[in-house]
Amino acid sequence: xxxxxxxxxxxxxxxxxxxxxxxxxxxxxxxxxxxxxxxxxxxxxxxxxxxxxxxxxxxxxxxxxxxxxxxxxxxxxxxxxxxxxxxxxxxxxxxxxxxxxxxxxxxxxxxxxxxxxxxxxxxxxxxxxxxxxxxxxxxxxxxxxxxxxxxxxxxxxxxxxxxxxxxxxxxxxxxxxxxxxxxxxxxxxxxxxxxxxxxxxxxxxxxxxxx
Numbered sequence: 001x002x003x004x005x006x007x008x009x010x011x012x013x014x015x016x017x018x019x020x021x022x023x024x025x026x027x028x029x030x031x032x033x034x035x036x037x038x039x040x041x042x043x044x045x046x047x048x049x050x051x052x053x054x055x056x057x058x059x060x061x062x063x064x065x066x067x068x069x070x071x072x073x074x075x076x077x078x079x080x081x082x083x084x085x086x087x088x089x090x091x092x093x094x095x096x097x098x099x100x101x102x103x104x105x106x107x108x109x110x111x112x113x114x115x116x117x118x119x120x121x122x123x124x125x126x127x128x129x130x131x132x133x134x135x136x137x138x139x140x141x142x143x144x145x146x147x148x149x150x151x152x153x154x155x156x157x158x159x160x161x162x163x164x165x166x167x168x169x170x171x172x173x174x175x176x177x178x179x180x181x182x183x184x185x186x187x188x189x190x191x192x193x194x195x196x197x198x199x200x201x202x203x204x205x206x207x208x209x210x211x
Contacts, residue, residue, distance in 0.1 A: 007076070007144070010057040011151040013172065022078075023059050029209060030202040033162065033170075034179040034195060035148055037186065043073070045118030046141060050153075053124025053138050056146055058082035061138070066090040068137040071127050073097070073116055079142040080104040086140070094136070096129050148181060159183065168198035176202050 006021035017031045046054055055061040069092045072083040080103040087093045098114045113129035118139055126135040148162055149155050156163045156171040161183035168176045178194035180186045
């Protein structure tokens with residue numbers, strides 16, 4: 001068993017599951033999600049242009065914007081490093097945040113703004129930063145945590161929580177969920193019990209795949 005501490009920034013469901021944590025990727029045949037409760041207001045246009053210019057992973061999608069203008073909306077301590085990475089692969093980066101981070105490279109343009117609106121038609125064409133218009137082809141929204149449906153858009157939810165059955169199965173085959181993300185009561189005792197069930201269900205699922 002391996003324990004990894006980091007921020008999951010992308011998830012691909014194909015021939016099992018591949019989770020990107022920072023610059024590293026981890027694969028498995030089943031997935032147990034226990035992200036807690038994420039209560040964050042999305043930027044205007046963020047949901048509409050997800051996959052059409054909006055990304056949550058610089059290392060995953062950065063090469064798609066090589067030679068193009070991108071905006072990094074930095075909301076995490078490591079966001080300046082991801083902006084640096086994007087610049088290193090040939091993206092033209094503008095960094096925005098409510099406050100300029102001390103670790104941001106001096107040669108990356110910075111726009112101080114608290115409000116961000118993503119604009120476009122079929123795809124992203126620019127952003128409005130406190131009223132300042134910045135043309136771009138991509139926007140990298142880097143937050144401390146992501147809603148489960150940002151990682152797995154086909155995941156079924158109900159009342160803002162992941163919908164599961166008594167075996168902690170979600171509507172996506174091989175994906176299980178437990179803890180606060182499945183709904184009230186938001187208590188440790190419930191999370192522990194559901195985690196136990198989800199783990200056993202995931203093991204049972206993998207055993208059936210091997211037969």
